[in-house]
Amino acid sequence: MSTPAILQLGLFLLVLLALAWPLSSWITRIMQGENPGPLRFVAPLEKLLYRLAGIRQDEEMGWKSYAISLLVFNLLGVLAVYGLQRLQGALPFNPQAMAAVTPDSSFNTAISFVTNTNWQGYGGETTMSYLTQMLGLTVQNFLSAATGAAVVIALIRGFARHSSARIGNFWVDVTRFTAYILLPLSLVFALALTQQGVIQNLLPYQTAHTVEATHFQQAKLDAQGNPLKDKDGKPIMVDSQTQQQTLPMGPVASQEAIKMLGTNGGGFFNANSAHPFENPTPLSNFLQDLAIFLIPAALCFVFGRMVGDRRQGWAILAAMLLMFATAVVVETSAEQAGVPQLSAMGVDQQASSLQSGGNMEGKESRFGIIDTALFTVVTTSASCGAVNAMHDSLTPIGGMVPTFLMQLGEVVFGGVGSGLYGMLVFAILAVFIAGLMVGRTPEYLGKKIETYEMKMTAITILVTPILVLVLTAIAVSVDAGKAGIANPGAHGFSEILYAFTSAANNNGSAFAGLSANTPFYNIMTGIAMFFGRFLMIVPILAIAGSLSAKKRLAVNAGTLPTHGPLFVVLLIGTVLLVGALNYVPALALGPVVEHLHMVSGH
Amino acid sequence: MLKTLRPALLLFAMLSLLTGLAYPLLTTALAQALFPQQANGSLIEKNGQIIGSRLIGQQFSGDKYFWGRPSATSPMAYNAGSSGGSNLGPTNQAQLDAVKANLDHLRQAHPTQTATVPVDLVTASASGLDPEISLAAAYYQLERVAQARGMPLARLHQLVDDHIIGETFGLLGEPRVNVLELNLALDAVK
Numbered sequence: 057m058s059t060p061a062i063l064q065l066g067l068f069l070l071v072l073l074a075l076a077w078p079l080s081s082w083i084t085r086i087m088q089g090e091n092p093g094p095l096r097f098v099a100p101l102e103k104l105l106y107r108l109a110g111i112r113q114d115e116e117m118g119w120k121s122y123a124i125s126l127l128v129f130n131l132l133g134v135l136a137v138y139g140l141q142r143l144q145g146a147l148p149f150n151p152q153a154m155a156a157v158t159p160d161s162s163f164n165t166a167i168s169f170v171t172n173t174n175w176q177g178y179g180g181e182t183t184m185s186y187l188t189q190m191l192g193l194t195v196q197n198f199l200s201a202a203t204g205a206a207v208v209i210a211l212i213r214g215f216a217r218h219s220s221a222r223i224g225n226f227w228v229d230v231t232r233f234t235a236y237i238l239l240p241l242s243l244v245f246a247l248a249l250t251q252q253g254v255i256q257n258l259l260p261y262q263t264a265h266t267v268e269a270t271h272f273q274q275a276k277l278d279a280q281g282n283p284l285k286d287k288d289g290k291p292i293m294v295d296s297q298t299q300q301q302t303l304p305m306g307p308v309a310s311q312e313a314i315k316m317l318g319t320n321g322g323g324f325f326n327a328n329s330a331h332p333f334e335n336p337t338p339l340s341n342f343l344q345d346l347a348i349f350l351i352p353a354a355l356c357f358v359f360g361r362m363v364g365d366r367r368q369g370w371a372i373l374a375a376m377l378l379m380f381a382t383a384v385v386v387e388t389s390a391e392q393a394g395v396p397q398l399s400a401m402g403v404d405q406q407a408s409s410l411q412s413g414g415n416m417e418g419k420e421s422r423f424g425i426i427d428t429a430l431f432t433v434v435t436t437s438a439s440c441g442a443v444n445a446m447h448d449s450l451t452p453i454g455g456m457v458p459t460f461l462m463q464l465g466e467v468v469f470g471g472v473g474s475g476l477y478g479m480l481v482f483a484i485l486a487v488f489i490a491g492l493m494v495g496r497t498p499e500y501l502g503k504k505i506e507t508y509e510m511k512m513t514a515i516t517i518l519v520t521p522i523l524v525l526v527l528t529a530i531a532v533s534v535d536a537g538k539a540g541i542a543n544p545g546a547h548g549f550s551e552i553l554y555a556f557t558s559a560a561n562n563n564g565s566a567f568a569g570l571s572a573n574t575p576f577y578n579i580m581t582g583i584a585m586f587f588g589r590f591l592m593i594v595p596i597l598a599i600a601g602s603l604s605a606k607k608r609l610a611v612n613a614g615t616l617p618t619h620g621p622l623f624v625v626l627l628i629g630t631v632l633l634v635g636a637l638n639y640v641p642a643l644a645l646g647p648v649v650e651h652l653h654m655v656s657g658h
Numbered sequence: 659m660l661k662t663l664r665p666a667l668l669l670f671a672m673l674s675l676l677t678g679l680a681y682p683l684l685t686t687a688l689a690q691a692l693f694p695q696q697a698n699g700s701l702i703e704k705n706g707q708i709i710g711s712r713l714i715g716q717q718f719s720g721d722k723y724f725w726g727r728p729s730a731t732s733p734m735a736y737n738a739g740s741s742g743g744s745n746l747g748p749t750n751q752a753q754l755d756a757v758k759a760n761l762d763h764l765r766q767a768h769p770t771q772t773a774t775v776p777v778d779l780v781t782a783s784a785s786g787l788d789p790e791i792s793l794a795a796a797y798y799q800l801e802r803v804a805q806a807r808g809m810p811l812a813r814l815h816q817l818v819d820d821h822i823i824g825e826t827f828g829l830l831g832e833p834r835v836n837v838l839e840l841n842l843a844l845d846a847v848k
Contacts, residue, residue, distance in 0.1 A: 064829055109668035128666045182740055191678035198677040227665055234673060246685045253713055256689035256697040264710045270717040272734035302739035303699055303711055310685035327741035330784035332713035338831025395748045398757055404774035411792035412832045417781040418743040421790040424832035445784045446743035547747035569745030654749050
């Protein structure tokens with residue numbers, strides 16, 4: 057890593073912690089039902105929502121009611137997003153007259169946005185009306201993040217309370233997290249992004265008359281608009297030129313802000329955060345990096361505050377930070393090294409004061425290698441999935457780092473709520489393993505970890521690897537799966553592995569060469585996203601309910617301290633061990649083979 | 659079940675209106691009031707006609723202009739109606755062939771240039787709309803443009819240097835040149 061790369065990483069972490077700490081105090085206050093201080097003026101609106109919906113604010117739920125409420129609420133989201141896409145042609149805010157989206161793509165996108173994955177099989181600027189973007193996708197950007205946050209808050213209550221059967225009120229948790237945390241942050245962030253150049257309007261697409269004409273070839277069409285073919289069956293191409301450029305428009309900044317803050321990652325445009333209208337400057341890029349990590353980092357501190365021992369939050373955060381920083385170093389080095397085959401042709405990939413050098417395929421000039429590598433690791437450590445570069449064109453090791461970060465279960469910061477609840481499950485596993493080693497009943501934060509918790513933990517930890525590996529195996533075995541591959545050889549396998557890794561772990565980024573907007577991939581990744589999300593949430597709520605009902609044990613000489621360096625190492629070891637055991641064979645077949653292929657010069 | 663359905667439906671509907679209409683429309687109103695130029699796409703107009711956006715690259719191929727990065731959008735390069743990259747992997751032969759073709763074309767167009775070719779001039783950007791190139795890429799093209807315009811090299815060099823966008827806070831991003839703005843400035847030189 058070069059000096060600027062180290063400085064940027066240092067600055068990023070410094071600003072992140074400086075913002076996350078005060079935010080954690082605010083989140084704790086809001087989620088414990090206290091007075092929203094400066095946002096008091098929103099409180100009457102909150103009360104009105106509860107009154108109209110028939111919700112009793114002080115009525116807490118057991119874990120089963122909490123889980124059922126959550127599932128019903130999210131299923132309504134799936135129906136709404138599906139319906140909006142199918143009907144968008146007949147609805148307002150559609151200046152480009154976008155037609156209905158196909159049923160399989162609508163199904164996939166509905167699940168994708170409700171599960172906080174935001175995997176995109178479609179290109180936004182060619183598919184979605186402004187109404188669908190706002191009332192369908194933006195809404196789920198908020199509500200899926202609030203759902204994740206609600207679950208982790210319920211789990212923390214499980215640790216913090218004792219001898220209680222209740223873990224909170226789902227409706228109240230979702231409403232308060234949306235209204236007092238996500239909305240104000242998004243509004244401020246959206247305006248900051250606009251100032252940098254992110255667009256925010258409801259105009260139809262504009263046409264620019266460009267300085268020079270662009271020459272290109274396009275398929276010749278018959279009167280019905282079908283491409284004409286020559287006698288070999290190849291489309292007949294004709295030389296064309298145009299001096300017009302269509303500039304897409306739309307309410308981008310408002311969606312971009314919550315896309316990052318809610319670790320959603322679904323871009324308004326096909327190129328996502330690589331698009332200059334979504335991410336125009338290095339500063340907007342840096343702010344997006346911060347926005348992705350802000351709430352996941354703050355939630356670690358919230359955990360410490362709510363269980364009454366701030367060191368517990370720091371320990372979790374320390375484990376995340378160590379894994380994250382290591383990944384940044386590996387990613388930056390791999391991309392900066394570039395591709396030896398290009399150097400052999402006489403391409404200059406050396407970093408200098410005049411260029412960033414490195415592997416610039418699928419990257420933007422304003423970001424170069426350093427900003428791109430940082431963003432790539434941030435977006436896949438967190439389950440965001442926004443991209444400011446095309447991950448399919450990363451070097452083999454540069455592509456393996458994001459793949460493996462997702463495969464760790466999205467617990468290195470992870471998604472809003474989901475990152476911390478995933479990590480807390482690993483913490484339970486870590487104390488269990490430690491307990492086995494010394495022959496004591498494991499306990500975490502004064503709660504005995506028993507058979508029931510360990511069963512739920514096992515389900516939670518195993519569900520995503522099973523989805524990823526089984527679905528990848530199916531996809532590489534059937535023609536419908538293989539048909540989607542864009543790059544030959546080991547890289548093609550990596551494309552499919554990445555797709556299911558991203559879907560099941562609710563990340564949403566892609567090796568986008570894979571043609572995934574087909575019924576096969578839309579349905580398969582839809583399944584991966586849905587079960588990858590809710591087969592984790594339900595057992596975790598069960599753990600929350602069970603822990604909440606337990607007594608709290610006093611600390612004694614035999615208690616494993618869970619706030620020191622020993623525990624941090626144990627936690628990292630557990631996460632890496634589970635990840636490596638599950639995925640090393642698959643990674644060996646994809647990125648590792650490709651890397652050897654590249655460096656040996658074949 | 660019904661006991662859950664009523665709050666679920668009503669709360670979902672109300673939060674949808676709040677986050678899906680009130681929030682984006684309020685943001686639009688504030689953005690239009692505070693930063694109208696940026697909110698509407700940082701458009702560049704000439705004689706009342708939109709000639710492009712400062713943020714969106716255009717295809718340049720004439721000898722009198724600086725060229726931007728290769729663009730993988732289809733059917734034509736720099737198609738802002740459909741953004742995206744090549745998605746070619748680094749070991750894919752198609753990728754190596756594409757770089758080779760770009761390289762040959764550049765060398766042919768710059769016969770006097772002996773330096774190695776900057777990587778951003780032969781690799782496609784992520785969005786296909788990258789408005790900028792590295793300083794190395796701009797300097798690489800100096801002689802060709804100077805010759806085509808009959809402009810002294812030193813003056814052109816100065817013009818390029820006047821258009822350098824540095825790192826933000828001396829740290830974030832890369833030094834670069836906006837190709838459309840540079841070319842418009844070139845056309846404006848008397």
